Amino acid sequence: MAIKLTLDNKEVTAEEGKTLLEVARENGGNVPVICYHDATTANALCRVCVVEVEGMRTLQPACIVKAAEGMKVQTKSEKVVRSRKTILEMLNSTMDLSEADEIQRMMQEYAVDEKRFPDAERRESEVKDDNPMYIRDYSKCLLCWRCVQVCAEDAQFTYAINFEGRGYETQIGTFFDKAIPETTCVLCGQCVGVCPTGALKPKRQFLLEQGVSPQEISVMNTGRKQRKAKRVES
Amino acid sequence: MIKPDRIVTSTCPYCGVGCTLQLHVKDDFIFKVTSPFDSPVNHGNLCVKGRFGYDFIYHPKRITTPLARRYLLEGKPKPKGREQVFAVSADGKPIPNSQISNDWDWVETDWDTALNLVADNLVRIYKRDGSDAMAVYCCAKATNEDNYLLQKMYRALFRTNNVDHCTRLCHAGSVVALQQAIGSSAMSNTASQVMLNDVFIVTGSNTSENHPIIALQMKAAVKENGAKMIVVDPRRIDLVDFAEIWLPLKPGTNVPVFSAMAHVIVKENLVNWQFVKDRTEGFDEYVESLEKFTPEYAQEISGVPAEDIRKAARLYAQAKNGAIYWGMGISQLSHGTASALALIHLAFLTGHVGRDGTGLNPLRGQNNVQGASDMGAMPFHYPGYMRVDNPENRAKWEKAWNIEEGGLSLKLGLTTTEILSHAHEGGVRSLFIMGENPMMSEPNLNVVRHHMQQLEFLVAQDIFINESGAFADVFLPAASFAEKDGTFSNTDRRVQRVRTAHKPLGQSRPDWQIICDLALRIESRLGVATSYWAYSSPEEILREMGSVNTDYAGITYERIEKVGLIYPVPSLDHPGTPTLFTKDFPRGKGKFHVLDYVPIREEPDDEYPFILTTGRLLEHWHGGTMTRHSALNETYPEARVEIHPADAEMHGIRNGDPVKVSSRRGEIIVRATVTEKTSIGVVFLPWHFAEAAANLLTNDALDPQAKIPEFKACAVQIFPARLQDLPNPDAVVERGRY
Numbered sequence: 014m015a016i017k018l019t020l021d022n023k024e025v026t027a028e029e030g031k032t033l034l035e036v037a038r039e040n041g042g043n044v045p046v047i048c049y050h051d052a053t054t055a056n057a058l059c060r061v062c063v064v065e066v067e068g069m070r071t072l073q074p075a076c077i078v079k080a081a082e083g084m085k086v087q088t089k090s091e092k093v094v095r096s097r098k099t100i101l102e103m104l105n106s107t108m109d110l111s112e113a114d115e116i117q118r119m120m121q122e123y124a125v126d127e128k129r130f131p132d133a134e135r136r137e138s139e140v141k142d143d144n145p146m147y148i149r150d151y152s153k154c155l156l157c158w159r160c161v162q163v164c165a166e167d168a169q170f171t172y173a174i175n176f177e178g179r180g181y182e183t184q185i186g187t188f189f190d191k192a193i194p195e196t197t198c199v200l201c202g203q204c205v206g207v208c209p210t211g212a213l214k215p216k217r218q219f220l221l222e223q224g225v226s227p228q229e230i231s232v233m234n235t236g237r238k239q240r241k242a243k244r245v246e247s
Numbered sequence: 248m249i250k251p252d253r254i255v256t257s258t259c260p261y262c263g264v265g266c267t268l269q270l271h272v273k274d275d276f277i278f279k280v281t282s283p284f285d286s287p288v289n290h291g292n293l294c295v296k297g298r299f300g301y302d303f304i305y306h307p308k309r310i311t312t313p314l315a316r317r318y319l320l321e322g323k324p325k326p327k328g329r330e331q332v333f334a335v336s337a338d339g340k341p342i343p344n345s346q347i348s349n350d351w352d353w354v355e356t357d358w359d360t361a362l363n364l365v366a367d368n369l370v371r372i373y374k375r376d377g378s379d380a381m382a383v384y385c386c387a388k389a390t391n392e393d394n395y396l397l398q399k400m401y402r403a404l405f406r407t408n409n410v411d412h413c414t415r416l417c418h419a420g421s422v423v424a425l426q427q428a429i430g431s432s433a434m435s436n437t438a439s440q441v442m443l444n445d446v447f448i449v450t451g452s453n454t455s456e457n458h459p460i461i462a463l464q465m466k467a468a469v470k471e472n473g474a475k476m477i478v479v480d481p482r483r484i485d486l487v488d489f490a491e492i493w494l495p496l497k498p499g500t501n502v503p504v505f506s507a508m509a510h511v512i513v514k515e516n517l518v519n520w521q522f523v524k525d526r527t528e529g530f531d532e533y534v535e536s537l538e539k540f541t542p543e544y545a546q547e548i549s550g551v552p553a554e555d556i557r558k559a560a561r562l563y564a565q566a567k568n569g570a571i572y573w574g575m576g577i578s579q580l581s582h583g584t585a586s587a588l589a590l591i592h593l594a595f596l597t598g599h600v601g602r603d604g605t606g607l608n609p610l611r612g613q614n615n616v617q618g619a620s621d622m623g624a625m626p627f628h629y630p631g632y633m634r635v636d637n638p639e640n641r642a643k644w645e646k647a648w649n650i651e652e653g654g655l656s657l658k659l660g661l662t663t664t665e666i667l668s669h670a671h672e673g674g675v676r677s678l679f680i681m682g683e684n685p686m687m688s689e690p691n692l693n694v695v696r697h698h699m700q701q702l703e704f705l706v707a708q709d710i711f712i713n714e715s716g717a718f719a720d721v722f723l724p725a726a727s728f729a730e731k732d733g734t735f736s737n738t739d740r741r742v743q744r745v746r747t748a749h750k751p752l753g754q755s756r757p758d759w760q761i762i763c764d765l766a767l768r769i770e771s772r773l774g775v776a777t778s779y780w781a782y783s784s785p786e787e788i789l790r791e792m793g794s795v796n797t798d799y800a801g802i803t804y805e806r807i808e809k810v811g812l813i814y815p816v817p818s819l820d821h822p823g824t825p826t827l828f829t830k831d832f833p834r835g836k837g838k839f840h841v842l843d844y845v846p847i848r849e850e851p852d853d854e855y856p857f858i859l860t861t862g863r864l865l866e867h868w869h870g871g872t873m874t875r876h877s878a879l880n881e882t883y884p885e886a887r888v889e890i891h892p893a894d895a896e897m898h899g900i901r902n903g904d905p906v907k908v909s910s911r912r913g914e915i916i917v918r919a920t921v922t923e924k925t926s927i928g929v930v931f932l933p934w935h936f937a938e939a940a941a942n943l944l945t946n947d948a949l950d951p952q953a954k955i956p957e958f959k960a961c962a963v964q965i966f967p968a969r970l971q972d973l974p975n976p977d978a979v980v981e982r983g984r985y
Binding site for chain 1: 248249271273274276278279280281282284290291292293294295298299302305306307459463466467470471489865866878879881882980981982983984
């Protein structure tokens with residue numbers, strides 16, 4: 014059934030059951046997303062897709078809130094823009110976004126102040142290099158949950174990784190922090206495929222970026238050389 | 248962060264699912280693979296092989312220069328006795344081989360010399376011994392275009408139908424059964440239609456490891472759609488965790504189990520009478536033969552509780568949309584054809600075929616085993632399954648290939664297994680192997696070795712010197728899937744593009760170019776009027792094939808630029824055919840066949856008390872030519888035999904212990920994995936590992952109709968062995984998923 018609502022002061026029609034994100038996209042709107050991915054279940058974790066809905070006390074995450082008859086929605090009001098900017102500034106102050114192309118573009122668009130939170134403690138950790146297929150660099154992880162979801166019901170039904178720790182200490186990890194080969198992981202790399210920040214990366218790409226030559230990488234496959242590579246200080 | 252020079256869309260070279268790959272290339276080096284989330288087959292999901300297993304392309308042992316044996320280059324007579332000589336260093340360079348006569352050394356040469364040597368010797372043998380001395384193995388991993396050309400070369404130039412490929416070793420039983428019952432031999436529906444099933448049977452297929460992306464859809468169908476899955480398999484495979492019912496049958500007892508299900512469907516009047524009446528024949532006689540297949544009878548033979556057989560039969564028969572997916576566990580038996588027919592009967596009785604979300608779906612193993620079969624890489628068929636013994640079909644191809652009337656052979660060719668068993672004086676004298684590895688994939692390898700040694704002249708066209716190429720006289724280095732253009736046809740019958748990501752390494756060349764070059768040299772030596780070999784591109788080859796094979800008539804590269812088409816595509820405006828047999832079957836009515844229970848050829852006894860069943864692993868691929876040369880090998884570096892804890896305890900075997908597994912034909916030493924994944928009395932071995940090749944043990948008994956060997960069941964004994972006897976004692980990787 015079709016419903017009517019107002020999007021940025023324009024009356025639009027939409028199919029009932031659609032989310033505000035879908036309605037905005039259908040009408041050419043540009044609502045930014047970070048944790049949301051078409052192939053995973055939306056969880057409204059990052060909140061960068063928030064919009065202002067008249068009559069609602071707080072900003073609403075467009076990726077999960079359904080459009081309703083008569084709704085009045087602002088996707089780029091001052092409050093919305095300020096909120097998105099703050100989210101980006103907070104992310105940027107605590108983690109390494111250098112390889113998150115889309116977020117970099119977003120930060121430019123929202124004129125992010127890179128020094129807004131100078132005292133923030135950065136979330137840093139060692140690169141986990143424990144299997145021949147991919148590395149995990151959680152200094153770049155923004156906890157979007159996509160990897161956990163594709164490992165579970167959104168694709169693979171393997172359940173090898175999940176959140177561990179609480180609050181600021183939260184990180185993606187394996188049960189009992191086991192090395193990847195010792196978990197239920199089937200090394201499908203679905204997680205690598207949906208990672209938005211380069212925290213999960215194919216081993217070969219990682220090695221190439223460390224300056225290892227294609228020839229040297231190919232020799233590693235023969236098992237004659239150690240595949241481990243150290244993290245380069247940047 | 249590295250930015251790719253280009254991202255090339257192609258199709259995965261591993262299993263028959265046909266996932267879309269995006270190859271990220273930097274300086275002619277693929278450093279990453281992704282998949283688009285709107286890909287129709289895999290929706291952005293890949294398995295470990297597809298996403299990470301392409302590194303074999305750059306392995307130092309890859310051969311990129313033509314090689315010939317020293318005796319050929321020096322014009323010496325062929326030394327007596329053909330040996331398996333690798334004699335290549337770790338970086339792919341020939342090394343002198345002091346153990347055997349140095350006449351067998353590999354020597355690097357140029358294309359001209361190598362192809363002339365091949366043409367000279369093939370033509371010499373052909374002129375001396377005629378068509379029956381010539382044989383070729385096409386390749387289920389090469390493109391449609393490569394396969395079409397190779398069978399054309401042998402049929403048009405050497406006038407032989409001794410053309411086959413490894414389909415003989417995987418689904419030949421299913422193909423023959425489907426041809427007899429229906430008149431067609433591909434999947435009737437697409438794999439993604441599993442989302443439309445409310446009940447489906449998976450049997451003889453460890454889908455999670457062998458067709459991982461189809462398994463994801465099966466799991467989603469169960470978890471998200473509430474579909475009910477029935478698994479019929481001797482092993483407690485991963486999918487059993489998602490199944491409503493698991494029927495753990497003894498290997499080789501498919502016919503009684505499925506016939507008992509049919510028995511229940513008939514006795515409890517769950518038959519779709521309309522379908523049986525309108526669309527099938529032979530029902531009455533068939534039903535009579537079902538009388539003895541009571542669930543209790545099946546229980547006695549198979550070990551599956553009769554009550555579970557009843558439950559499974561009711562569930563499948565009462566489904567709205569029921570479908571069957573099966574793998575090698577059905578076909579790789581000395582009664583593989585009967586075993587597939589027993590399954591087909593279930594669909595006939597219930598009418599679960601000919602609609603969306605139903606169907607008879609043999610999951611094809613290789614990226615292009617469907618396509619290679621479609622291209623006529625088979626001894627009984629021209630492209631498009633046109634029988635070679637039919638003069639009308641012959642006339643069509645004579646016209647297409649510019650051959651004089653009556654020039655092509657009407658004689659049925661030899662199958663894969665028969666080609667080698669005919670390798671002797673007066674039989675097959677020369678063999679051309681493109682990309683296959685019979686020294687790993689045939690049963691009873693000790694005998695295969697003997698056959699290989701009887702050949703007078705052997706050519707291998709491959710990317711590595713594998714266990715079979717090591718016997719060759721001349722080695723022609725081919726380009727990998729990422730270095731050539733063409734098409735693969737996946738298990739859904741979807742024809743998809745393969746694209747060049749970067750130029751071929753070294754001097755290697757795409758298979759189709761090698762074949763054209765060689766064919767011209769053969770023609771000039773034969774002095775015959777020329778068939779066409781001057782193709783400018785693979786697309787031209789596909790067009791020539793499609794001009795006679797109507798299934799492919801409407802397929803052009805332009806139409807499949809973005810999304811592949813599902814054949815039959817009879818015309819340029821035809822949208823493709825995801826669901827077959829909606830109105831009738833190619834042979835008209837579906838035919839019931841009277842079946843009897845035939846036991847496996849070699850039953851266990853006091854001396855050889857275990858049944859050995861073989862199969863594949865997620866991390867490896869068939870003969871291992873690709874995956875053993877990849878980082879994949881680090882994740883699963885050695886063969887392990889799976890044995891049930893009860894059996895292990897009785898024989899004093901602990902998890903990880905080295906054991907000797909022997910059959911009447913051979914023996915290997917491997918580590919044991921003690922696991923309830925296998926059932927009591929049954930042990931499992933993967934067949935990817937040359938140093939402990941499962942096919943040294945397997946039985947070469949053949950199905951009388953399909954000629955498929957009995958890979959899935961033979962008798963073995965197991966005894967503890969010494970650690971130092973393991974081929975590779977240090978290769979141990981702890982994996983949590985096993």
